[in-house]
Amino acid sequence: MSSAIYPSLKGKKVLITGGGSGIGAGLVSAFVQQGARVHFIDLVDEVTATLNTGVLGVAPVFHKCDLTDTPLLEKTLATILGDGPVHILLNNAARDDRHSLSEVTSDYFDKSIAVNLKHMAMCTRVIAPGMKAAGGGAIINFGSISWHLGLPDLVLYETAKAAIEGFTRALARELGPDNIRVTTIIPGNVKTPRQMKWYTPEGEKQIVDAQCLKGRIEPQHVASLAMFLASDDAALCTGHGYWIDAGWR
Template sequence: MPAFATYPSLAGRAVLVTGGASGIGAAIVRAFAAQGSKVGFIDFNKEASEGLVAELGGDVYAEICDLRDIEAARVAIGALTARTGAPTVLVNNAARDDRHRWQDVTPEYWDDRMALNLRHQFFCAQAVAPGMIEAGGGSIINMGSTSWWEGMGGMAAYTAAKAAVHGLTRSLARDLGPHRIRANTVIPGWVMTERQKELWVTPEAIEKHKARQCLPDLIEPVYLARMVLFLASDDSAMCTANNYMVEAGSI
């Protein structure tokens, strides 16, 4: 593996990650733990969450919560804050890219996808912003998606939610910027998580996708985590309201 950067400003920093038990989220949690940060994460998968905490030890803590329940999310954030201190880094990672035919989408399904992929990003930011203001600054990192940039079909509710993340990021950057709180969007390409491998990765799909990329290698979760670390660190102190793509040049 390459030798990645160490950010002194992240040592001891309190970090909150949503959807941190698996996939990209787990890579982000591991990356912050390796920097010496105090990491709290929220996930609905109890077994995976406990396994990651046991693996990493130290200042890594989990709360089990369905982020569609905003009050439960607020309680979980409070419990993690009691253990790590008020987060000055928030990584809004939790989402599910379930496929769906446009003919089958009901109002109830649409609302559920918005709750699962968009709404909690705002309310988690709302919950941690006062602590960031008191601390004199912070970094909010929202996870977007290349799906809507590429004009993908078969997931209209998901792509709509992910497109809206960019508007949310820019509004948060404007509203919170006077407090030295930065907000940015990280945009993954097709990342080889276990979920992707189980559901959608085939030799044919891989070859077709690699033909779109400028780079020949597939994207592993660790590369998303490294971009998140940069945006969380003081090295990116003047970076806000922007998109940071990790998609190997596929767009």
């Protein structure tokens, strides 16, 4: 697939959470190809494929960090900010572990909200002042179609994803005067290594049957939307969710 080149993304400093695999790895590769200076955070060690995208442009910088460990995250962000502000923040990381209500203990609740919601607020709080000083920026939060459809076995994940759309709307209002745009990307089912653990070929077919368009969404399709929203071409886009779901309903 050939993609648009956005001149406004060249040289921009971009931070992607959860960039080690899945959609996040697709985002790293896409922004590197735009000539952006990409930093990404992940928990896992196996990020060789993501780092190899450096051959396409300026090599991305990997920071190993558990986003739910707030003191460690703040240290990591301080390192990233060491050579200047981040212009584009993609709050992408999450964990869609399946669970039933009976499993939602106090500890499980805290852990699930920490990995699916809290780090987005922590990253944004630390990154936004530099964006403001730089004259503006773009923050893209990753939501999910799951709560819109009411999919089974994901109560807390869906609760966090619903909250992210509210977070986006509130932040867009607060940060708009600083020329910081805040949007949500709402993916449908995207074919990633982790998703392929959840779905059988029959399950995949059911999803495609329910989509208006019959193709499988890949990380690069989500990255195309993210690049547009991050670019100056989306200069007046803020406060809303943008869907990439092939019309799944």
